[in-house]
Amino acid sequence: xxxxxxxxSCITRPSPCNLAVYNIYVVEDCCGATSPAAQEAALSxxxxxxxxxxxxxxxxxEWQRDWAKKEHYNNLMGLLKPQAGAxxxxxxxxxxxxHHAPQSAQKPQIVPKKAH
Numbered sequence: 176x177x178x179x180x181x182x183x184s185c186i187t188r189p190s191p192c193n194l195a196v197y198n199i200y201v202v203e204d205c206c207g208a209t210s211p212a213a214q215e216a217a218l219s220x221x222x223x224x225x226x227x228x229x230x231x232x233x234x235x236x237e238w239q240r241d242w243a244k245k246e247h248y249n250n251l252m253g254l255l256k257p258q259a260g261a262x263x264x265x266x267x268x269x270x271x272x273x274h275h276a277p278q279s280a281q282k283p284q285i286v287p288k289k290a291h
Contacts, residue, residue, distance in 0.1 A: 199226040202234055232262050 193199055201221050208214035218228055229237075232255070239251050252270070256263045256279060270276040 194225045200229050200234065201226050202231055203228045204230050232259055 199221070201218060203218055206214060206218070208217060222228060235251065235255070239247065241247050252266050256266050256270075259266070267279060271278050
């Protein structure tokens with residue numbers, strides 16, 4: 176698993192050598208570059224060399240191997256709900272609407288009713 180910020184050469188340089196020995200996964204939303212074009216070029220070069228592009232959420236969910244242990248699942252979802260954007264919102268929705276858990280937001284958004 177590799178990620179780097181700022182310089183695309185820092186992520187692309189070690190990978191072709193390591194691909195002969197390891198399966199390399201590049202966490203693309205944890206990598207940065209001097210421009211979007213430079214980042215895309217570096218990630219494309221990695222894929223051409225045999226690396227696999229993943230996102231942070233995909234990597235975390237793949238590492239969560241024991242879905243049967245509710246404690247582990249709840250700990251991971253506790254991290255994702257406030258930090259994972261739309262995925263976190265979906266988790267919050269499932270907890271509150273499907274499983275009838277209390278809302279976890281400290282300042283929940285309340286949609287006012289329309290006055291007629």
